[in-house]
Amino acid sequence: xxxxxxxxxxxxxxxxxxxxxxxxxxxxxxxxxxxxxxxxxxxxxxxxxxxxxxxxxxxxxxxxxxxxxxxxxxxxxxxxxxxxxxxxxxxxxxxxxxxxxxxxxxxxxxxxxxxxxxxxxxxxxxxxxxxxxxxxxxxxxxxxxxxxxxxxxxxxxxxxxxxx
Amino acid sequence: xxxxxxxxxxxxxxxxxxxxxxxxxxxxxxxxxxxxxxxxxxxxxxxxxxxxxxxxxxxxxxxxxxxxxxxxxxxxxxxxxxxxxxxxxxxxxxxxxxxxxxxxxxxxxxxxxxxxxxxxxxxxxxxxxxxxxxxxxxxxxxxxxxxxxxxxxxxxxxxxxxxxxxxxxxxxxxxxxxxxxxxxxxxxxxxxxxxxxxxxxxxxxxxxxxxxxxxxxxxxxxxxxxx
Numbered sequence: 001x002x003x004x005x006x007x008x009x010x011x012x013x014x015x016x017x018x019x020x021x022x023x024x025x026x027x028x029x030x031x032x033x034x035x036x037x038x039x040x041x042x043x044x045x046x047x048x049x050x051x052x053x054x055x056x057x058x059x060x061x062x063x064x065x066x067x068x069x070x071x072x073x074x075x076x077x078x079x080x081x082x083x084x085x086x087x088x089x090x091x092x093x094x095x096x097x098x099x100x101x102x103x104x105x106x107x108x109x110x111x112x113x114x115x116x117x118x119x120x121x122x123x124x125x126x127x128x129x130x131x132x133x134x135x136x137x138x139x140x141x142x143x144x145x146x147x148x149x150x151x152x153x154x155x156x157x158x159x160x161x162x163x164x
Numbered sequence: 165x166x167x168x169x170x171x172x173x174x175x176x177x178x179x180x181x182x183x184x185x186x187x188x189x190x191x192x193x194x195x196x197x198x199x200x201x202x203x204x205x206x207x208x209x210x211x212x213x214x215x216x217x218x219x220x221x222x223x224x225x226x227x228x229x230x231x232x233x234x235x236x237x238x239x240x241x242x243x244x245x246x247x248x249x250x251x252x253x254x255x256x257x258x259x260x261x262x263x264x265x266x267x268x269x270x271x272x273x274x275x276x277x278x279x280x281x282x283x284x285x286x287x288x289x290x291x292x293x294x295x296x297x298x299x300x301x302x303x304x305x306x307x308x309x310x311x312x313x314x315x316x317x318x319x320x321x322x323x324x325x326x327x328x329x330x331x332x333x334x335x336x337x338x339x340x341x342x343x344x345x346x347x348x349x350x351x352x353x354x355x356x357x358x359x360x361x362x363x364x365x366x367x368x369x370x371x372x373x374x375x376x377x378x379x380x381x382x383x384x385x386x387x388x389x390x391x
Contacts, residue, residue: 014276015194017198017230017233018201021202021227024205024223059276060276061277086190086193086194107194108197108201109197
């Protein structure tokens with residue numbers, strides 16, 4: 001997969017040692033990583049930063065992984081989320097899939113599987129964004145024919161892709 | 165003589181056993197995941213070194229201490245698993261209450277909603293408790309889970325013993341918040357307590373709850389014990 005920039009990753013896990021070790025390994029694979037040890041931290045990080053993919057644990061104190069997935073997907077349309085957990089059950093897998101999780105991996109998982117899943121999730125994100133961008137460009141072209149400059153600006157403001 | 169205890173063991177015992185084993189297996193998974201990733205990091209660093217990259221010694225030291233610490237954590241977890249597994253060896257037994265509580269604290273510590281537990285045992289039980297150790301473990305586990313959920317992850321629990329006479333001992337659970345224990349006891353906790361002859365109370369502000377455990381429950385006394 002050829003990409004001009006590194007993939008921005010948000011890693012969320014309450015197991016601090018696991019988080020720091022896997023973060024080190026992923027950095028060696030040239031990912032740009034921010035980490036959070038709980039759901040609240042993750043939500044704040046996602047608000048401040050711009051992430052392509054989030055990898056989150058399921059069982060965490062406070063906001064759990066399912067709730068975090070739901071919150072992240074609601075506020076960040078193109079963010080792809082991978083669940084990496086030792087606590088996944090069939091029910092939680094069904095719930096996470098319904099909420100839009102890209103993949104569910106069981107801990108401990110093969111590192112290469114995780115790296116591949118992150119890359120695949122990033123590709124999906126790019127495709128979705130590209131599709132929406134193409135639709136947006138088409139709409140702008142249509143508007144530019146029929147709207148006055150002010151009308152066009154207003155329409156563009158409405159269409160502005162503020163999604164992170 | 166032990167019919168209600170038997171019924172409870174049959175109905176809830178396996179469920180409890182499974183629940184605790186699931187939480188232990190999750191803990192072991194976490195430990196193995198850390199060891200696995202640390203070993204992977206060591207391998208990555210070795211590969212980089214092979215290609216001439218300078219590797220900081222501190223990174224290698226961190227990896228090595230990570231692995232050593234996680235192995236110790238694994239041993240502690242397996243030891244607790246073993247202690248828990250042996251709690252079903254004897255249906256009725258003279259049981260050390262504080263040891264049982266300690267194990268319950270360790271086992272509930274694996275749950276994601278577990279909070280900090282402080283203990284202060286200046287007052288200690290005068291003697292062992294003649295009871296069903298597995299059900300006692302179950303009762304204390306349930307009470308701890310209740311307190312964790314009631315207090316929430318920003319609080320903590322303080323546990324102490326209190327003794328008023330030689331018929332039993334109180335385990336007092338204090339919360340950081342008033343009203344935290346307003347829904348105590350749950351049906352399951354009450355039922356288990358009833359079978360064990362234990363009594364449950366809360367203070368008027370619902371910030372403290374106590375579990376009174378009898379030293380001897382007549383239901384559990386065999387001829388041998390009565391002698």
